[in-house]
Amino acid sequence: xxxxxxxxxxxxxxxxxxxxxxxxxxxxxxxxxxxxxxxxxxxxxxxxxxxxxxxxxxxxxxxxxxxxxxxxxxxxxxxxxxxxxxxxxxxxxxxxxxxxxxxxxxxxxxxxxxxxxxxxxxxxxxxxxxxxxxxxxxxxxxxxxxxxxxxxxxxxxxxxxxxxxxxxxxxxxxxxxxxxxxxxxxxxxxxxxxxxxxxxxxxxxxxxxxxxxxxxxxxxxxxxxxxxxxxxxxxxxxxxxxxxxxxxxxxxxxxxxxxxxxxxxxxxxxxxxxxxxxxxxxxxxxxxxxxxxxxxxxxxxxxxxxxxxxxxxxxxxxxxxxxxx
Numbered sequence: 001x002x003x004x005x006x007x008x009x010x011x012x013x014x015x016x017x018x019x020x021x022x023x024x025x026x027x028x029x030x031x032x033x034x035x036x037x038x039x040x041x042x043x044x045x046x047x048x049x050x051x052x053x054x055x056x057x058x059x060x061x062x063x064x065x066x067x068x069x070x071x072x073x074x075x076x077x078x079x080x081x082x083x084x085x086x087x088x089x090x091x092x093x094x095x096x097x098x099x100x101x102x103x104x105x106x107x108x109x110x111x112x113x114x115x116x117x118x119x120x121x122x123x124x125x126x127x128x129x130x131x132x133x134x135x136x137x138x139x140x141x142x143x144x145x146x147x148x149x150x151x152x153x154x155x156x157x158x159x160x161x162x163x164x165x166x167x168x169x170x171x172x173x174x175x176x177x178x179x180x181x182x183x184x185x186x187x188x189x190x191x192x193x194x195x196x197x198x199x200x201x202x203x204x205x206x207x208x209x210x211x212x213x214x215x216x217x218x219x220x221x222x223x224x225x226x227x228x229x230x231x232x233x234x235x236x237x238x239x240x241x242x243x244x245x246x247x248x249x250x251x252x253x254x255x256x257x258x259x260x261x262x263x264x265x266x267x268x269x270x271x272x273x274x275x276x277x278x279x280x281x282x283x284x285x286x287x288x289x290x291x292x293x294x295x296x297x298x299x300x301x302x303x304x305x306x307x308x309x310x311x312x313x314x315x316x317x318x319x320x321x322x323x324x325x
Contacts, residue, residue: 030266031064036092037256038069038083040076040099046208046290050124050254051095053286057277058270075099075164075324077110084112088119088259090266096120096257098166101309105317106164108325115310118257120303121267122274123295125287126251128228129170130212131241132221134200142224142244145204149180158182159193159202164324166252167193169313170206170227172320178245197221208252209234209291227251234291253309255295255302267299 037055041047048070055066071079076099086092100114131142139145149156160168163186175182185202187193190211196202198220209232215221216235225241226232229249232240242248256270277283278296287294295302 030090030263030269031062033091034065034067035090036069037066037095038071038079038092039095040072040079040097041070042072043070046127046210046252047095047097047254049290053283054124054256054274054277057280057283058273061273061276062269075103075106077103077107080114081111083257084114084117084259086259088261088263090258090262090270092259093121093270094118094257096255096306098169098252098309098313099164101306102164102169102313102317103324104310105314106322106324108323115307117260118306119260119262119267120299120306121256121258122271122299123253123255123297123302123305124274124278125292125294126228126253127290127292128209128226128232128251129166129206130209130216130226130235130238131170131174131204131206131224132197132212132215133204133224134197135219135222136200137203137222139224140222142239142241145224146178146180146244149178149182153181154183156182156204157185157202159185159187159196159205161190161193161207162186162188164322166208166250167206169316170250171204172322173227173248173250173316174206174241174245176316176319177248194221213291228293232291233288233293251293253295253305255306257306271299 037051039047039051051068055068058066071082080094080100083092083094104114133139139148158171160171162168171182187196190207193205194207197205206227213234216223223235223238225239226235227241227250229242230240258267275296278294284294
């Protein structure tokens, strides 16, 4: 017997909703098994510490283990590749950061497009670097350093913990915006670079605020400026570089992303718990101990932030003729 038109339309409408049902069911019970947090650096560094701090909190609040997996190599591209080619179900997440924004231009043969292939979840925190010189260096202030660099192009040795590192990028942005030329001297980590700066073998370095603070307070190194747009609470007497070099703003940042297509309900769950964690006084205090500033916010806001960072670093990488291919 032919089905009445009303019954057919009701059945068709119900069928149209069926493909969405499994995702909703999965999201409602999320997480039902352990979640992998992929970090593109070796254990023990700042990235690893941030990931483990948040993993512990998410495990406690969501009732499943959030397990940190370190997959260093290729400037964090190995870790990103693992995550972005995983199932978009919320069980494989990436601790994203400034290298992901930089690599979009630095590498020309990536097997993914970070902006296109990710579902941003939440920005966690940012940490500035500090522009430091040996006390014997002729420039005592940032203004004097710029003037000296302009008068001596290529004669100032700029140390960094490696090509493409946060310290290297801080220096490249400084050269680009201050219109000066420094000579880059890469080391294998901030430790050796700091030793060289203390010994006077190099002239300037941009280490993380957490690594620089003790030398500044001891007077063994001089801080000329912090790389964030505003002065850092941990070093209130040190000016922001942007006070002298217009437009300068460089911070290391951390946040979570998932593969594109991850259910919105899953993204919302992780976002909610991360924002709650960042509001916790104990976590806020811990972040403050290493000079961090809390980000937080919505997935859409974090997506806009990543897009802005990618565009900014495309200009710097291009101007510096940097390439990793």
